[in-house]
Amino acid sequence: MKKISNALIKDYTTYKLDGVIKEVYFPSDVLELKNLLRKLKGKYKIIGMGSNLIISSNYDGALIKLENFDKLDIDETLVKVGAGYSLSKLALKCADKGLSGLEFAFGIPATIGGAVFQNAGAYGRQMDLVLEGINALDDKENIVYLSKEDLKFGYRDSILRHRRLICLEVFLRLKKGDAFSIKEKMRENMRMRKEKQPLEYPSAGSVFRNPPGNSAGKLIEEAGLKGFKVKGAMVSLKHANFIVNIGGAKGEDVIKLINIIREKVYAKTGILLECEQEIIE
Ligand SMILES: Cc1cc2nc3c(=O)[nH]c(=O)nc-3n(C[C@H](O)[C@H](O)[C@H](O)COP(=O)(O)OP(=O)(O)OC[C@H]3O[C@@H](n4cnc5c(N)ncnc54)[C@H](O)[C@@H]3O)c2cc1C
Known part of the structure; x- marks a missing residue:
């Protein structure tokens, strides 16, 4: 089975995050997948394009990519x-x-x-x-x-x-x-x-769900957070419900920025935003 050791997280996340993953596996059929699951004993994450994922550089499990399941x-x-x-x-x-x-x-x-x-x-x-x-x-x-x-x-x-x-x-x-x-x-x-959408920068799409009857992007913009940064992670200037990687962001930077946004929006409006992206740490 194809396996890549010490793979770059940026190659498996649309955020193109910094950091290294110990192992990425590419099973070619169900039998290989079953054998792999037994070997990894739960310490894995199945990924697609990684377009909804924030993978921390501290994550020490494996990734399994089903790119060969493509009939x-x-x-x-x-x-x-x-x-x-x-x-x-x-x-x-x-x-x-x-x-x-x-x-x-x-x-x-x-x-x-x-x-x-x-x-x-x-x-x-x-x-x-x-x-x-x-x-x-x-x-x-x-x-x-x-x-x-x-x-x-x-x-x-x-x-x-x-x-x-x-x-x-x-x-x-x-x-x-x-x-x-x-x-x-x-x-x-x-x-x-x-x-x-700020498609010119790496991202994972909308960060927060829209609260009932409201727009997460509008709330973030009104909290004055457009352009706010934690290292390479920045609230997009084009669409405030996107965090973009302007260079060298780690998963931890995105997570920190998400927490700051939630705190600031909550302090201003009493609305607690719910994150739509999945954190893997
Ligand atoms: C620029 C941009 C625009 C976007 N626009 C939209 C949009 O308009 N609408 C929208 O809904 N989303 C949007 N997204 C978010 C994202 O594309 C979706 O959430 C998408 O469904 C994630 O698919 P993925 O294959 O990359 O899954 P990943 O992000 O790799 O994984 C997401 C979850 O799915 C699980 N998973 C993946 N494959 C399998 C499998 N075979 N079996 C079981 N679990 C699995 C993973 O374990 C993980 O928990 C956007 C993202 C970006 C970057």
């Missing part, structure tokens, strides 16, 4: 896809075939597995709208099928967050549509992303 099979409107496949690449492939439903997903830098874990979404749509079910490896090493209902989707939430289940492959049901209009919609979504 794609499209049969009419049913899509069967490996958990390691890129969500944006899948949206493009489906658009080419005139399949509609993943337009919202184009531009979200995720793997399919990570997108299901999070019920990733944008523009009022999210994964559960197109998902039929998944095959997953449970904590007894059985491959189990979970239907959409079993997955208990919520806002940026699914059962995968609460139980030790590894998503192996995903079944999506799309609709027939017109390839040109589907791609047009995707281009429009991408244009809006570029306009609103």
Whole structure:
């Protein structure tokens, strides 16, 4: 099995954080994955593109990347896809075939597995709208099928967050549509992303959930925190709900900045912001 020792965290997180990971493993099939899980005895984290992760430089577990779980099979409107496949690449492939439903997903830098874990979404749509079910490896090493209902989707939430289940492959049901209009919609979504988000710097997307009836970005901006820095981690000048790595940030710097933002916003408004990104330390 491919394994990289002393890997750079920046190669596995869209924040491009400083630090070193002892080992990153790339199992090529379920058998290798099962053997690896036994060997690592719980001291691991499954990662996709690391686009929702803040990995501390003190983390001493291993990472498991399922990039070899990347089979794609499209049969009419049913899509069967490996958990390691890129969500944006899948949206493009489906658009080419005139399949509609993943337009919202184009531009979200995720793997399919990570997108299901999070019920990733944008523009009022999210994964559960197109998902039929998944095959997953449970904590007894059985491959189990979970239907959409079993997955208990919520806002940026699914059962995968609460139980030790590894998503192996995903079944999506799309609709027939017109390839040109589907791609047009995707281009429009991408244009809006570029306009609103600081894509010129490494980040992990929105940091905080929007509190009910409010906008986290607005609260952070009103607390005067745009441009506020902890070493290389800075509140974006373009969009206050993004923290960007302007060079040399460690996971610890991002975590410190998150805590400062929460304290300052709470002191000013009485609202405690809830972090949407996952901290691994
Ligand atoms: C510029 C930018 C824009 C973004 N825009 C959006 C957006 O519009 N909407 C949105 O929802 N998110 C957005 N995000 C956040 C991020 O892309 C999503 O949260 C995405 O779903 C994370 O996917 P990933 O594959 O990178 O997972 P990772 O970040 O690598 O992992 C996230 C979690 O999923 C788990 N996981 C990953 N794969 C599996 C698997 N196969 N089985 C079980 N668990 C697994 C990991 O263990 C971890 O707990 C954005 C991020 C960036 C950087």
